[in-house]
Amino acid sequence: xxxxxxxxxxxxxxxxxxxxxxxxxxxxxxxxxxxxxxxxxxxxxxxxxxxxxxxxxxxxxxxxxxxxxxxxxxxxxxxxxxxxxxxxxxxxxxxxxxxxxxxxxxxx
Amino acid sequence: xxxxxxxxxxxxxxxxxxxxxxxxxxxxxxxxxxxxxxxxxxxxxxxxxxxxxxxxxxxxxxxxxxxxxxxxxxxxxxxxxxxxxxxxxxxxxxxxxxxxxxxxxxxx
Numbered sequence: 001x002x003x004x005x006x007x008x009x010x011x012x013x014x015x016x017x018x019x020x021x022x023x024x025x026x027x028x029x030x031x032x033x034x035x036x037x038x039x040x041x042x043x044x045x046x047x048x049x050x051x052x053x054x055x056x057x058x059x060x061x062x063x064x065x066x067x068x069x070x071x072x073x074x075x076x077x078x079x080x081x082x083x084x085x086x087x088x089x090x091x092x093x094x095x096x097x098x099x100x101x102x103x104x105x106x107x108x
Numbered sequence: 109x110x111x112x113x114x115x116x117x118x119x120x121x122x123x124x125x126x127x128x129x130x131x132x133x134x135x136x137x138x139x140x141x142x143x144x145x146x147x148x149x150x151x152x153x154x155x156x157x158x159x160x161x162x163x164x165x166x167x168x169x170x171x172x173x174x175x176x177x178x179x180x181x182x183x184x185x186x187x188x189x190x191x192x193x194x195x196x197x198x199x200x201x202x203x204x205x206x207x208x209x210x211x212x213x214x215x216x
Binding site for chain 1: 116118198
């Protein structure tokens with residue numbers, strides 16, 4: 001079959017030492033990634049500081065993001081999405097420990 | 109608060125005469141859309157024929173896509189995603205009638 005689907009909840013390694021990231025689709029200037037956490041969060045004191053805009057949606061699970069600029073905390077549940085402009089330093093403070101948290105992120 | 113989340117399942121009109129589409133994020137050459145159907149499908153004989161690549165994921169619900177090139181049918185359930193290259197004529201043959209079907213589509 002020419003047009004092949006894949007599933008967001010399949011093909012995830014059984015054991016994850018750290019956040020699992022894979023690329024679902026891409027082209028120059030755009031990439032779509034799946035991010036899976038099982039209780040993982042950003043290392044203490046670490047801030048993501050990206051050159052691209054990131055649109056990110058939590059598909060399953062729960063997480064807490066922190067933004068450095070205004071020290072705000074955003075609680076994310078299934079269906080929540082947020083656009084993170086370039087150079088908006090942020091971190092994943094927490095993801096739920098017992099079940100998987102699965103995100104879709106589009107970088108552009 | 110500077111960084112505002114939204115939720116994919118909120119802000120959907122109570123009554124939909126046709127598929128509901130809104131733009132969640134965009135920049136030149138990239139757009140992220142939410143598509144909501146309540147049993148809607150493509151009109152008889154209608155094929156989408158797009159200049160852009162579309163990556164589309166079914167977040168909630170169920171649907172059936174048909175591709176003209178090989179007359180293939182792809183059943184989509186939650187988490188299923190597929191990349192549709194430019195000019196790949198396709199249609200939505202069916203979405204589940206009783207509950208909402210919600211998609212995320214990235215055009216690039």
